[in-house]
Amino acid sequence: MTVSNTASNNNNAKTFAFLRSIPIFASLTDDQLSSLMGIIEEKKFFRNNVILWEEDTQRYMYIVSSGKVKVVQSSEDGKEHILAIHKKGEYFGEMAILDGKTAPATVIAMEDSLIQLIARESFEKFLLQNEKVMNQLISMLCHRLRESWLMLKVMSFSSAEQRVRAVLDQLGKLNGVRDERGIIIALKLMHKDIAGYANVSRETVTRLLNRFAKESKIEILDNKYILLKEHSVESR
Structure with missing residues (x-):
């Protein structure tokens, strides 16, 4: 086996273990997770790069592989208001895929970050057909709702x-x-x-x-x- 093949296998093993550690993927079989890995895109974003514009929110689910990102809204005078921060192992974009509506926010890299992208079609094929995955999604949406309540408390x-x-x-x-x-x-x-x-x-x-x-x-x-x-x- 060549050095490049060994490195590729090691990277695949690390990616597999990383995805397996995320609760939403925990119930997938090894074959399902391996198939999903084969179609996941990975992109690097440098600090302050925009990862996601509002109009793109229906296209992908995003997983933070490394780094840290912030979800922001900007006022008319350009002032930035942070709604949430996502770090390694966390994901976003699933709500827009579920309801087909755009999210009124932009996602920006707070530091150099690697982001894995799951296209809407793959999300529906591998995740929405799995009852345990849906339960995890419901749990996450409840968590996001509690976060929103806390932010409303801050602004009060x-x-x-x-x-x-x-x-x-x-x-x-x-x-x-x-x-x-x-x-x-x-x-x-x-x-x-x-x-x-x-x-x-x-x-x-x-x-x-x-x-x-x-x-x-x-x-x-x-x-x-x-x-x-x-x-x-x-x-x-």
Whole structure:
């Protein structure tokens, strides 16, 4: 066996294991998953590249193979509002395929990312015919609905401080890893990302995070993750 064939087999094995680790694919047989792998496209997107425009949302389901992406809406004055962030192993675009309608949002790479694309026809052939897959999809849609409710809660606060507190609390719930110090938000977030979530200015986020840190409510770790010290920054 040549070196190139060995490398190809190793890559296929890694891709197979990666897809198998995603709950929506867990119930597929090995043959089904192998067939699906054969028709999945993979594309690389560099940081700040647009992955998905609104008009393309009915064409594919997207899986984050590496990197991190954000789902955004832009106001008339060009201000960006983040609706969600998806990291490795998460997927998006399935709702537009299911109901045939476009999603009023754009998806942008937050860092260099590899994205796997499943065409609508393949989605319908391999996934919609499987009852267990449909149950996973329903579970994910419920999760997305809860995320939307949390974002509505964020936007209901009148002050910038309350919004930033609520965003940190939400990110801790969605992406938090608990240790003896509190909850670590396992996402590398820039201040403008938090600002996009909270619909406030980047300068306001910087000022508030600096204040929270001085008050020992949060800590910015070496890897740029944010440590929430217990629930001291939880929205109220």
